[in-house]
Amino acid sequence: MWYNKFWFLLNSLFAAVLLFVGSIFLLGCNITYKVRNQHNDIELINHFPCGKVAFELVGKGNSKFKFKQKFDIENSITLLTDSLKVYYNDVEVSKKFDNKNLFESELEISREAALEVSFELEKGVFDGDTILIFANEYIRCNDKSIALDTIIYSFVNNLRIQGVNDLD
Numbered sequence: 001m002w003y004n005k006f007w008f009l010l011n012s013l014f015a016a017v018l019l020f021v022g023s024i025f026l027l028g029c030n031i032t033y034k035v036r037n038q039h040n041d042i043e044l045i046n047h048f049p050c051g052k053v054a055f056e057l058v059g060k061g062n063s064k065f066k067f068k069q070k071f072d073i074e075n076s077i078t079l080l081t082d083s084l085k086v087y088y089n090d091v092e093v094s095k096k097f098d099n100k101n102l103f104e105s106e107l108e109i110s111r112e113a114a115l116e117v118s119f120e121l122e123k124g125v126f127d128g129d130t131i132l133i134f135a136n137e138y139i140r141c142n143d144k145s146i147a148l149d150t151i152i153y154s155f156v157n158n159l160r161i162q163g164v165n166d167l168d
Contacts, residue, residue, distance in 0.1 A: 024025040032060050035131075038152040046149070048142035051077040057131065057153050062124030066098075067117040067133055078140040086119050087132040094118040102120070125155045 034042045035057040044055045051073030058066045067086070071077070082105045086093045097107075098116040107115070125131075131153040137145035 023081060032058060034058055035065075035153045035155075036156070038143075044151060048141055048146050049144075050077050053139075055151060057133075057151075059125075063121040065119055065121070065131070067095075067119075069115040069117075071109055071113045071115070073109060073111065073113075075142065076108065078110060078130075079107040079115070080137055080145075081091075081105055081107055081141065083138050084117065084135040085133070086117070086122055088125075089129055090132075093119045093121065129155045129157060 034043055037044055037057070042056055043077075046053050046055070051071065053069045054070070056068050058068060060066070081097055084095070086095050096118045098118055109115075133148075133149055133153075134150040135148040138148040139146040
């Protein structure tokens, strides 16, 4: 009889410790990840006459994203920030340039610089969702406008759980 009480107490203590450690782990999670584009690259580098720019999409959790741009330029350029568009499953998403005044539609860059565009999705991303980022006449270099090619980020769930999300 005493050993039943001992096992019950030991199991209860084990369950309490497991619950405590699990809750600490879940509360401490701050998942940040880089999203691969249509070329299966994490970073896309575009060269243009005035230099180059590197693009990457960083996700935080399931619904917050930052589109990071790193410029390495030789001549001064102007970014037409209003032309940058972000679409989530063919619906335009509101965005915010983290490094500029809200009323500026043009941004002058004359050296190495980093620019971040933040956006948040209401429901997060799921298997099969896509984020499209593009801009017509985004960069003005040597009095010529340069478009940003469409960058496609697709989300694929490679984890298949039999009986839950397995299609077979």
